[in-house]
Amino acid sequence: MLAILMMADRCSAGVLDWTSDSSTDYDGDGCKDDDAEDGDDDNDGVDDSNDDCAVGVLEWISDSSTDHDSDGCKDDNAEDTDDDNDGVNDVDSTGAVLDFCSTGVINWDASSGVDHDSDGCLDGDIISSGSISVSSANG
Secondary structure, eight states: OHHHHHHHOTTTTSOOSOOOSTTTOTTOSSSOTTSTTOSOTTOSSSOGGGOTTTTOOOSOOOOTTTOTTOSSSOTTSTTOSOTTOSSSOSBOTTOOBOOTTTTSSOSOOGGGSSOTTOSSSOTTOEEEETTEEEEOTTO
16 A cells, blocks of 8 residues: 555655645655645646646646646636637626637737737637638728
């Protein structure tokens, strides 16, 4: 039993005199969260210093298909309400679409005068959704 516990503990030679539980070791990896030994508290592959959801959803890995804007928040979850980080929420509280380019150009500010029709698409950017192609070039 001890051998199994040691194998599951990624920081078996780490910080001593603490107990691993959900408040001290969020992802259960055996590394103390509030110490330098665990730089990724939710184990999503994004370092806590760059992770907007450092203690977010567990059991997923951030990549271009699960975390479009690489903010450390899982896209298909209420954890990330703005998948492309443009300042326009993807949907409203009823589920109605607000950002028609939720996985479009990342890290631009929709309030900066470059999204005149407020559709969440950078003006001039062409997006495709299924068989529908939308151009916001005119506005």
